[in-house]
Amino acid sequence: MSNTSHAATNDPIETTASKTLNLSDASHSLSWKNFADRIKVKLDQNSFLIKEIFNTLNHSPSNISSNELNILLERCQNIQKSMKGTIAEVQSYNDIFDDYLKIYGTKAEANEDPAITTQRNELQKVSQSIKSALMRSRLYLLQSQQLNSLITSKLSHLQNATLSKKSTSPLSLLFWQNLISETPQNKTFIQNDGALSHWPILISGVIGTLLLLAIFSSLALNLSKKIVPYHDLTSSTENNIKERILHNIILINLNGFICCAIVSAIWAIWKSLPFNGTNDLVTSLLMSSFPICGFLIGAGQLFFGSKGLLNDFPQKERATLHKANWILAINLLLLNLLRGFQTQGVFGHTLLELLEIIFTLSVSLSAVMTFRSFEKQNDLFFFAPPALGISTFITCISVLAILIGYIPFAFICTSWILIALSGLLIIITVGTGWRVFLERIFYPEGSVASHLRPLGISTRRLTQLSVLLSGSGNIFLFFLFISIIQENGNVNFIDIGSRLHALFVGNSIYGIPFSLDTILICLLFGFIASYLIRHCREWIRTQFFPTTRLDIGAQTSILSIFTYCAWTLVFLSILTIAGLSVQNLTWVVSALSVGIGFGLQSIVQNFVSGIILIAERPVRVGDIVEIGGAKGDIKRISIRATDINLSDGSTLIVPNSQFITSSIKNDTQAGSMSSITLNFQIPIEADIEKATALFMEVAAQRPEILSKPTPYTTVSALSSTSITMGLTFNIASARNASNVQSLILFDLFRRFHTENISLTTV
Numbered sequence: 001m002s003n004t005s006h007a008a009t010n011d012p013i014e015t016t017a018s019k020t021l022n023l024s025d026a027s028h029s030l031s032w033k034n035f036a037d038r039i040k041v042k043l044d045q046n047s048f049l050i051k052e053i054f055n056t057l058n059h060s061p062s063n064i065s066s067n068e069l070n071i072l073l074e075r076c077q078n079i080q081k082s083m084k085g086t087i088a089e090v091q092s093y094n095d096i097f098d099d100y101l102k103i104y105g106t107k108a109e110a111n112e113d114p115a116i117t118t119q120r121n122e123l124q125k126v127s128q129s130i131k132s133a134l135m136r137s138r139l140y141l142l143q144s145q146q147l148n149s150l151i152t153s154k155l156s157h158l159q160n161a162t163l164s165k166k167s168t169s170p171l172s173l174l175f176w177q178n179l180i181s182e183t184p185q186n187k188t189f190i191q192n193d194g195a196l197s198h199w200p201i202l203i204s205g206v207i208g209t210l211l212l213l214a215i216f217s218s219l220a221l222n223l224s225k226k227i228v229p230y231h232d233l234t235s236s237t238e239n240n241i242k243e244r245i246l247h248n249i250i251l252i253n254l255n256g257f258i259c260c261a262i263v264s265a266i267w268a269i270w271k272s273l274p275f276n277g278t279n280d281l282v283t284s285l286l287m288s289s290f291p292i293c294g295f296l297i298g299a300g301q302l303f304f305g306s307k308g309l310l311n312d313f314p315q316k317e318r319a320t321l322h323k324a325n326w327i328l329a330i331n332l333l334l335l336n337l338l339r340g341f342q343t344q345g346v347f348g349h350t351l352l353e354l355l356e357i358i359f360t361l362s363v364s365l366s367a368v369m370t371f372r373s374f375e376k377q378n379d380l381f382f383f384a385p386p387a388l389g390i391s392t393f394i395t396c397i398s399v400l401a402i403l404i405g406y407i408p409f410a411f412i413c414t415s416w417i418l419i420a421l422s423g424l425l426i427i428i429t430v431g432t433g434w435r436v437f438l439e440r441i442f443y444p445e446g447s448v449a450s451h452l453r454p455l456g457i458s459t460r461r462l463t464q465l466s467v468l469l470s471g472s473g474n475i476f477l478f479f480l481f482i483s484i485i486q487e488n489g490n491v492n493f494i495d496i497g498s499r500l501h502a503l504f505v506g507n508s509i510y511g512i513p514f515s516l517d518t519i520l521i522c523l524l525f526g527f528i529a530s531y532l533i534r535h536c537r538e539w540i541r542t543q544f545f546p547t548t549r550l551d552i553g554a555q556t557s558i559l560s561i562f563t564y565c566a567w568t569l570v571f572l573s574i575l576t577i578a579g580l581s582v583q584n585l586t587w588v589v590s591a592l593s594v595g596i597g598f599g600l601q602s603i604v605q606n607f608v609s610g611i612i613l614i615a616e617r618p619v620r621v622g623d624i625v626e627i628g629g630a631k632g633d634i635k636r637i638s639i640r641a642t643d644i645n646l647s648d649g650s651t652l653i654v655p656n657s658q659f660i661t662s663s664i665k666n667d668t669q670a671g672s673m674s675s676i677t678l679n680f681q682i683p684i685e686a687d688i689e690k691a692t693a694l695f696m697e698v699a700a701q702r703p704e705i706l707s708k709p710t711p712y713t714t715v716s717a718l719s720s721t722s723i724t725m726g727l728t729f730n731i732a733s734a735r736n737a738s739n740v741q742s743l744i745l746f747d748l749f750r751r752f753h754t755e756n757i758s759l760t761t762v
Helices: 002-010 012-017 032-059 066-104 114-164 173-181 183-188 199-227 238-247 249-271 280-304 315-321 324-344 349-375 384-404 407-441 447-455 459-485 493-505 516-547 552-577 586-598 601-616 656-661 688-701 734-754
Strands: 624-627 630-637 641-646 651-655 674-683 712-718 722-731
Touching: 032 066, 032 114, 066 114, 114 407, 173 183, 173 349, 199 249, 199 280, 238 249, 249 280, 249 407, 280 324, 280 407, 324 349, 324 407, 349 384, 349 407, 384 407, 407 459, 447 459, 516 552, 552 601, 552 630, 601 630, 601 641, 601 651, 601 656, 630 651, 641 656, 651 656, 674 734, 688 712, 688 722, 688 734, 722 734
Parallel strands: none
Antiparallel strands: 624 630, 630 641, 641 651, 674 722, 712 722
16 A cells, blocks of 8 residues: 555556546546556656756866757757657546536535545646646646757857857967878878768769769750740840840759759769768768759859850959859868868867868958959949948958958858848848749749639739748748858758748747747738628628617727627737736836836826727717817717818827817717707897797708707897897707707898898807
8 A cells, every 4th residue: 555655656657547537427537547658658768868958068078069059959949849849649538637626626525426426636636647747747847948958058059158268379380290290180080980981982972973063064054044035144134134034033043043953963863873882970061052053053053154144254354253052062161161170070189270261261362352343343233342341341251350360250250241141142042933933934924824813813812822931932042042141050951941941839049039930920820810800890880789779889899899809809819829928028118117108008097098988878979079179070980089070171080088088069979960049139129029939930941851850049138229039949969959050040141131120149
């Protein structure tokens, strides 16, 4: 018995998972037993990984490499993803069993059926097991987040240390002495068991792959021209050149992707040959780097090839820019190899620094020469002067940094510029090609549009679809560019794909949590919700309200309440999708409290007043009100302000708080009928009975005046010279008050003038 109790105490998941609940079919369908076993295995695995990462960080030497830190960071991010999914799954079970326990109660009642007591006890054991699993999941998630922050901090410190690290200057004799002293160590890497022991085969494979790509790229260009119409680029007119580049942008992209596939296939075939015994690390690194190089070579062939745009350039500039796409691609390939050598510890420290110096100077000088040649054609390449200035400045800084010993700083700056430039060229090329491709696909007179038009899809819809797809593609390319310029790895498809995947699945970028897929889901959810809310409002307004006797004010209030409640639910749902809870928003509430205290009182006051106006309806849409000396017809009551249409056609926007805190005259609150009283003065010598008869006669002749209640006259004042009389009558709608009053005054003036009785208004 004690053994059983001890097991249940130490591992409630395993104990309760081995039992079968004697519950209804619904509880049997929960299958917590099988799920608990799987969860326990997952928790144990993640617990082991967390301990392993923690031990690695604490017991490894202080000079742990960035590559090792990136591997640990990726493990932490995988643990976080696993624990978030586990928490979501276990939480659903926890909610279900909590609902069961609410039905059964927490304690046994008097004369309770023993079967219910047994079921309650079993439910409590399973609930305890679930809560234990939930607690462990949250604990491991918290630990992985803390480790993620620690690793990110170490990476940041390591990067800063690398940038500020000062080495021996190549101008000093000590640098070359160190290089000579490392010669035996460097030889080991190219001997029998070294990482580059098969370097002749490796170099032969790289050179052979590039030569075959040069041959097949011409064939690929001819194939691309057969698929996509080709427009000759040899023109000296700027506008014509730009126009023809746009015409050929699809061809440029197609040739780039074909060359990308060709070079990947060539290297994969070479890698699989039986005599190839090169290091798997180097061959895999080249395998992931060649596709980007192939795209740059293929896409640039129409610009820098023998029959490309440069044919009209002077001979000197053409010779400098010829094969610039090859130079850029090979520099990227060498950059990836250097980074691979750094992370794997291939070659000695001084030799690696020498290779970094050679790479930095070659890339910097190539950039200066290329942009100088572009500058001489400034009418075509407007970006050349600033690009030349920037490249010259970076070259000077790099040379100065190398001379004083800051070699890693010069190498990192130059490599980052190279990566950013390559990424920008790829993104601009692909983005422009995608836009032009969509324009041609959805062109109103195109084949696709002609097939879609019989289906009822208008030209405007096709244009909207083209714009949406183009915008979506540009957003994707933007995040692709972010993935390219990140400095965590090499410029190859594998690293770029992993970074892009990290953006979508919710990993962190330099410690900042980010989940692109969640953002896209939230945007899509908001778009669908907006569509449904709009159509529900339209159905209520056009289908439901005509079947009721609600006035326009009640209908507007119902629509407003429905809209605000619906958007509140949408907002809360989006917060739930984004993984935000009330605890996460505590600081937001605190900030709003401070803001309300200092500067948002009026906004909150108007917001609350708008809710009161919609709920209590002291004024309604359609009412004629008078506020602040202005009189008009209420057209809209929003959550912040109310729109009043004035008689001159203008709109008066009144904050809602004024309707609560000030006096308002509502001419239609008691109903649509309105009472009007007009006061006049007649001479003291006039016959008052005759004047009364004239008033009643004119009132009876006007069809706008209601016969019931009956119009009547009153005498309100007497003086030595005049008698003040009033005419009171009712009209059907207060909106016609001004017009009816004008007509009555005109009729009274004409009638009294006929009887030679002076009449003035008071």
